[in-house]
Amino acid sequence: MDFELPQELATLRQRVLEFVTDKIVPFENDPRNGVYTVEDSLREEMVALTRAAGLLSPHGPREYGGLGLDHRSMAVVFEAASWSPLGPLAFNIQAPDEGNVNLLHQVATPEQKARWLPDIVAGRIRTVFSMTETATDGAGSDPSLLQTQAREVNGGYVISGRKYMISAAIGATLNIVMARTFDVAGRDLGATMFLTDAGDPAFKIDRMLETIDSNTPGGHAEVTFDGLFVPHEDVLGQVGQGFRNAQVRLGPARLTHCMRWLGQAARCHAIAVAHAGRRHSFGKTLIEHQGVGFMLADNEIDLHVCRLAVWQAAWLLDRGDYARNETSMTKVLCSELLGRIVDRCLQILGSIGITRDTVIERIYRDIRPFRIYDGPSEVHRHALAQRLAAHGPFDAVTRCYPMPAPR
Incomplete structure (x- = not known):
C-alpha cells in the first residue's frame, strides 16, 4: 500500500x-x-x-x-x-x-x-432505507427474522408491515424497503428490496423516536406500511436477493461511517489539545500533567490506528475485494476507539465539555449510537467468531483461511 x-x-x-x-x-x-x-x-x-x-x-x-x-x-x-x-x-x-x-x-x-x-x-431530495424492525415484531440485528411482507398481485406487490428506527423519514422522497416476498401462489421467495414513494399515504409515520443523537434530518421514526402497492418495475435488484444485494450497501457504508466519525473525533481532539495547552492547574498547563497528557497521547494513537484501518479496508474495496472481514473489524475498532477519544476530550474540558460552548457535547451524544447501528459490535464479533470456529485464524497478509501454522 x-x-x-x-x-x-x-x-x-x-x-x-x-x-x-x-x-x-x-x-x-x-x-x-x-x-x-x-x-x-x-x-x-x-x-x-x-x-x-x-x-x-x-x-x-x-x-x-x-x-x-x-x-x-x-x-x-x-x-x-x-x-x-x-x-x-x-x-x-x-x-x-x-x-x-x-x-x-x-x-x-x-x-x-x-x-x-x-x-x-445533487442533494435535491433525501432518501430512506427501511430494513430494521422492532425486537418484538421482527428483524433487528438478525435480518432472518424479517416480518414485513410483500405479496405479489396483478402488476406488482403489496407491502405490509412495521419498521423501527427508520432514519430521515420526514421530508424524504425515496424509500428503499426490505420485505419478505411471496409470489401469487403464496411461496416465500426470500427478501427483496423495493423502491417506494415516501409520500405515499400507505406509508405512515406512527411516531418519532427521541434519541440521543441529532445528526439526521427527519430524525428517526417508527413506521407502518399499510398495503403499499409497488409496481414490478420498482423492484430493486432481483426478487429474493435482497439480503445479498444489501451487502453491496452495508459493507462500504460501515466504512464510510468510520470516515465521517474520524473527522469529528479529530475535531474534538484538536479542541482538547488547545484547551489543555492554555488552561493552567496547580502551576502547570493541563497538558503538562501526565493524567491529561497521557489521555491526549492515547487519542493520537487511536486516531492513527483507526485511520490506517480505514485506509486499508478502502484500498481493498478499490481492488474489487469484498473485504468482509476488514470492514467488519474496522467498524468495531473505529466505533469503540473513536468513542473513547471523544469521551476523553469531554473529560479534559471538564464542565465546559458538557455544555454547548464547544461542539464536543454534541459529538459525544451523536457518536455513541455508532456502536449500535450498521451492526452492533457484539454482532460483528459473533460473526468473526463463527468464521474462526469454521475456518481457524484469518491471515491478514494472504487474506485467506486458515492462517498457516507457525513452524
Whole structure:
C-alpha cells in the first residue's frame, strides 16, 4: 500500500478543510441546528454553498454529477468534510443518502438510475432505507427474522408491515424497503428490496423516536406500511436477493461511517489539545500533567490506528475485494476507539465539555449510537467468531483461511 497522497487529492483535502472551517462551522450555532434534528432549510442552504464550491457529493458517480472518488480518496475527503458535525450534510455524504447512492449505482436498472440518482447526488431530495424492525415484531440485528411482507398481485406487490428506527423519514422522497416476498401462489421467495414513494399515504409515520443523537434530518421514526402497492418495475435488484444485494450497501457504508466519525473525533481532539495547552492547574498547563497528557497521547494513537484501518479496508474495496472481514473489524475498532477519544476530550474540558460552548457535547451524544447501528459490535464479533470456529485464524497478509501454522 502507498500511503502518500497524490497531489491532486492533497489539494482537494485542503480545499475541503478550508471550506468546512470557513463556511460550515459557523452554522453550528444556527437555531435550525436543533437538539434532536437538523432542519431541511439549513441542510439545503449548506448544500447550495457546497455545490457552488464544486465540492458536492464526492462519492457520487461523475455521470450523475458527483466527484466520482474511489474509496481511498473518499476516506481522505470524508474525514476532512466531517471536521464539523454538519459537514456530512453540507457535502451530501450523510447516511442514509450516501449508502443509497452506492446501492442504486451498483444494483439498480439503467432506468431506475436515470430516475433517481441525478436528484440524490445533487442533494435535491433525501432518501430512506427501511430494513430494521422492532425486537418484538421482527428483524433487528438478525435480518432472518424479517416480518414485513410483500405479496405479489396483478402488476406488482403489496407491502405490509412495521419498521423501527427508520432514519430521515420526514421530508424524504425515496424509500428503499426490505420485505419478505411471496409470489401469487403464496411461496416465500426470500427478501427483496423495493423502491417506494415516501409520500405515499400507505406509508405512515406512527411516531418519532427521541434519541440521543441529532445528526439526521427527519430524525428517526417508527413506521407502518399499510398495503403499499409497488409496481414490478420498482423492484430493486432481483426478487429474493435482497439480503445479498444489501451487502453491496452495508459493507462500504460501515466504512464510510468510520470516515465521517474520524473527522469529528479529530475535531474534538484538536479542541482538547488547545484547551489543555492554555488552561493552567496547580502551576502547570493541563497538558503538562501526565493524567491529561497521557489521555491526549492515547487519542493520537487511536486516531492513527483507526485511520490506517480505514485506509486499508478502502484500498481493498478499490481492488474489487469484498473485504468482509476488514470492514467488519474496522467498524468495531473505529466505533469503540473513536468513542473513547471523544469521551476523553469531554473529560479534559471538564464542565465546559458538557455544555454547548464547544461542539464536543454534541459529538459525544451523536457518536455513541455508532456502536449500535450498521451492526452492533457484539454482532460483528459473533460473526468473526463463527468464521474462526469454521475456518481457524484469518491471515491478514494472504487474506485467506486458515492462517498457516507457525513452524
